[in-house]
Amino acid sequence: MRGGEKVLLALARLFPDAPIFTLLHVKGSLCPELEARELHTTFVQRLPGVATRYREYLPLFPAAAASIDLSGFDLVISSSHCVAKGVRVPPGAVHLCYCHTPMRYVWDRYHDYFGPGRVGGPARFVLPLVAQSLRAWDVATARGVHAFATNSRHVAGRIQRYYGRPAVVIPPPVDVDFFTPGPGDPGPGTYDLVVSALVPYKRVQLVLDAYRDTGWPLKIVGTGPPGEETRLRARLPAEASLLGRVDDETLRELYRGCRAVLMAGVEDFGIVPLEAMACGRPAVVFAEGGGPESVVPGESGVLFHEPTAPALRAAVDSLQAMRFNIAALRARAETHRREVFEARVRDFVEQASADSPIR
Numbered sequence: 001m002r003g004g005e006k007v008l009l010a011l012a013r014l015f016p017d018a019p020i021f022t023l024l025h026v027k028g029s030l031c032p033e034l035e036a037r038e039l040h041t042t043f044v045q046r047l048p049g050v051a052t053r054y055r056e057y058l059p060l061f062p063a064a065a066a067s068i069d070l071s072g073f074d075l076v077i078s079s080s081h082c083v084a085k086g087v088r089v090p091p092g093a094v095h096l097c098y099c100h101t102p103m104r105y106v107w108d109r110y111h112d113y114f115g116p117g118r119v120g121g122p123a124r125f126v127l128p129l130v131a132q133s134l135r136a137w138d139v140a141t142a143r144g145v146h147a148f149a150t151n152s153r154h155v156a157g158r159i160q161r162y163y164g165r166p167a168v169v170i171p172p173p174v175d176v177d178f179f180t181p182g183p184g185d186p187g188p189g190t191y192d193l194v195v196s197a198l199v200p201y202k203r204v205q206l207v208l209d210a211y212r213d214t215g216w217p218l219k220i221v222g223t224g225p226p227g228e229e230t231r232l233r234a235r236l237p238a239e240a241s242l243l244g245r246v247d248d249e250t251l252r253e254l255y256r257g258c259r260a261v262l263m264a265g266v267e268d269f270g271i272v273p274l275e276a277m278a279c280g281r282p283a284v285v286f287a288e289g290g291g292p293e294s295v296v297p298g299e300s301g302v303l304f305h306e307p308t309a310p311a312l313r314a315a316v317d318s319l320q321a322m323r324f325n326i327a328a329l330r331a332r333a334e335t336h337r338r339e340v341f342e343a344r345v346r347d348f349v350e351q352a353s354a355d356s357p358i359r
Helices: 003-014 050-066 110-114 123-142 153-163 204-211 226-234 248-257 272-278 309-321 326-334 338-355
Strands: 075-080 094-099 147-150 167-169 192-195 218-221 240-244 260-263 283-286 301-304
Touching: 003 075, 003 338, 050 123, 075 338, 094 338, 123 153, 147 153, 147 338, 153 167, 192 204, 192 248, 192 272, 204 218, 204 226, 204 309, 218 248, 226 240, 248 272, 260 272, 260 309, 272 283, 272 326, 283 309, 301 309
Parallel strands: 075 094, 094 147, 147 167, 192 218, 192 260, 218 240, 260 283, 283 301
Antiparallel strands: none
16 A cells, blocks of 8 residues: 555545456455455456566556456546556546556666666566567557646656656645654654665665664665565665564554654655654655655755765754754645545546547
């Protein structure tokens, strides 16, 4: 239940009778509210070991998206970070896409996933051809979307750059009713916190390097591909602990107990800093991408401008001389509460549907 899944939950609540179509569904991986919905999968669901090896089937995803039968629907909303926007809608239907990002694996994050040392054997010769084909498909299928919405100005710029299309910015929802400061908040905690998928572009290794030999505890919540987790564990400093996946209640307590959360990658948006702010904790965020759009330096966090361990360390060290107002942090998170997201989506759907030339 990361950012994309939380957007899906909000969309599902807006349209309570709408069925959900997805490439695959790992049972138990979603919140009970989504698990109880009508879920339809594709042939990807039946591929060997897909629950843990789905990334290996990336070249098959466009065909899987195209195989989804949407006949009989007037409105289709795709929540897409990979291929969902490539679905084929029936004549007369409106297709609106909430695009979390153009397919990062083949665009600006290609080298993070498939660069030198990350892929071996015949795959390193095949992958450039696969990526070229996926880029062409990604651009071509953008023409089947009648209107785009996205999570940040940063991603809106990428949609314009790669697809030649504008996008309405609707930041994702934050559950500020669940993520709250602890009772009798004692002030800054005794450790720093990373909540992240353990994948290359998140730059978790950079965070580990920044904390090595500092003596300040670092806790990391998240999972990732086995190879990436193995690499991180092999270089884990004494200050850091990998906690794996945790439930929401545990995550809330970790937010409440930390000094600050860290986000070192170039993020599409970054919902973690806002969840931390809702719990009364600031964020240290890399100054590129969508992350800085939710951080006001000195008021809700700190930005660092170079993707290096010393730059991150300097930003973290600056926290010692700063004091953050819990009410101000909460107020920042409140601007992203679920009701705000839902109202913006309703307006987007109504306006885009009215403007569609096929209606």
